[in-house]
Amino acid sequence: QPFDQREGVIWFDGAFVPWADAKVHVLTHALHYASAVFEGERAYGGRIFKMREHNQRLIDSARLLDFEIPYSVEEIDRACEETLARQGFVDAYVRPIAWRGSEMMGVAAQNNTIHLAIAVWQWPSYFDPAQRLKGIRLDMAQWRRPDPKTAPSKAKATGLYMICTMSKHAAERRGYADALMLDWRGQVAECTGANIFFVKDGKLHTPTPDCFLDGITRRTVIDLARKRGVEVVERAILPEELAGFEQCFICGTAAEVTPVSEIAEHRFVVGELTQALMNDYQAVVQPAEAAVAAA
Ligand code: PMP
Structure with missing residues (x-):
């Protein structure tokens, strides 16, 4: 329709x-x-x-x-x-x-x-449900997130999605589900409609959101990880580091928590921490029994 x-x-x-x-x-x-x-x-x-x-x-x-x-x-x-x-x-x-x-x-x-x-x-799943479980494949985008001096990068503004649509279309033409965008400095930023996390040695690593949306799901996932006692490191992440990460997932309101199996030539497993955070997220978004009863 x-x-x-x-x-x-x-x-x-x-x-x-x-x-x-x-x-x-x-x-x-x-x-x-x-x-x-x-x-x-x-x-x-x-x-x-x-x-x-x-x-x-x-x-x-x-x-x-x-x-x-x-x-x-x-x-x-x-x-x-x-x-x-x-x-x-x-x-x-x-x-x-x-x-x-x-x-x-x-x-x-x-x-x-x-x-x-x-x-x-009704928008059940942003990515193909079968793909979601084994992890989606990401291409590298040809467009970069702009310098915050160039665009209002903290706004969820329609104009900022022009480069997202172009990047996602290019990725889909090459058989990928989505694209990973670098920022204007060449650091890992986010996907075209979701933030990104990596797992290495039991810790979560995610780019500092200084020129892209600090997603509400991103902040939720950070809280959920810390509640599990998992250390979360917000820092600059360079594309050269992708080879060293074990797990990867993206998150956003539409995407929820979606595992990533590939970014260009790099491979990731859908590991325990990713699965735990997917489950934690599903649990936290559901209204409490009391709220349902009162409604
Ligand atoms: N980055 C971009 C470019 C997005 O479109 C979205 C979805 N709004 C996100 C990140 C994630 O934001 P949120 O978790 O607040 O939905």
């Missing part, structure tokens, strides 16, 4: 509209100049995991792009929950997006209306 012809409703500037009617004009500033920010959230058993953190990041991303979303974080939370309920799903993906509208066309659009829409759909 194409994404513009699905069933149900979309929350659009404060009201529910039929899914197929949630449209914007072709002369929308965001379409021409990438003045849009978004979130990706997941509901498990009717509860959106870390919803407040996601919706606060949405507001913060907009501020980094110099615009203010005309709703409070509480209002956005409530709108996400209502949209989820209206769609009637308990396990679903939640996509809020905010953008500059169409009153003025040109680079400057100081007074254009800021819009907010929220769509909810």
Whole structure:
């Protein structure tokens, strides 16, 4: 089913509209100049995991792009929950997006209306489930994450995904599931929609998120690892080090925790720590019994 012809409703500037009617004009500033920010959230058993953190990041991303979303974080939370309920799903993906509208066309659009829409759909697994268990294969991307002086790298801004789509398409054409992107300095950064971790000698290693998204899943995984007593090292990781790592996985709201079996010529096993963290993550995203009973 194409994404513009699905069933149900979309929350659009404060009201529910039929899914197929949630449209914007072709002369929308965001379409021409990438003045849009978004979130990706997941509901498990009717509860959106870390919803407040996601919706606060949405507001913060907009501020980094110099615009203010005309709703409070509480209002956005409530709108996400209502949209989820209206769609009637308990396990679903939640996509809020905010953008500059169409009153003025040109680079400057100081007074254009800021819009907010929220769509909810079922997105069971970002990667092929069979592939997920044995680990996905990553290509090396030809594009690098930009210097934070070149782009608002902390914002979940649509413009930053241009290099992600190009990198992922190139990887898929070569038979890979996704691509590992280096940063502007040539250090390991992240995948096109997920953060990356490595395991060596029982420790987790992950790049310091100084020029890419410090994912909410990434922070969750770090907490889960530390609760297990596993040391987590955030540092600069060079591509030359890939040969020395034993395990690798990526993580994000859509990808959850997904093991990686290959990055270009390097091979990894889906080891015990990766499996333990996959299970820990599934356990922590599920609402507590009490929350389910009360709902
Ligand atoms: N990096 C990129 C480029 C992403 O698109 C995502 C998904 N939002 C992530 C990392 C992971 O972020 P999170 O865990 O907050 O979903």
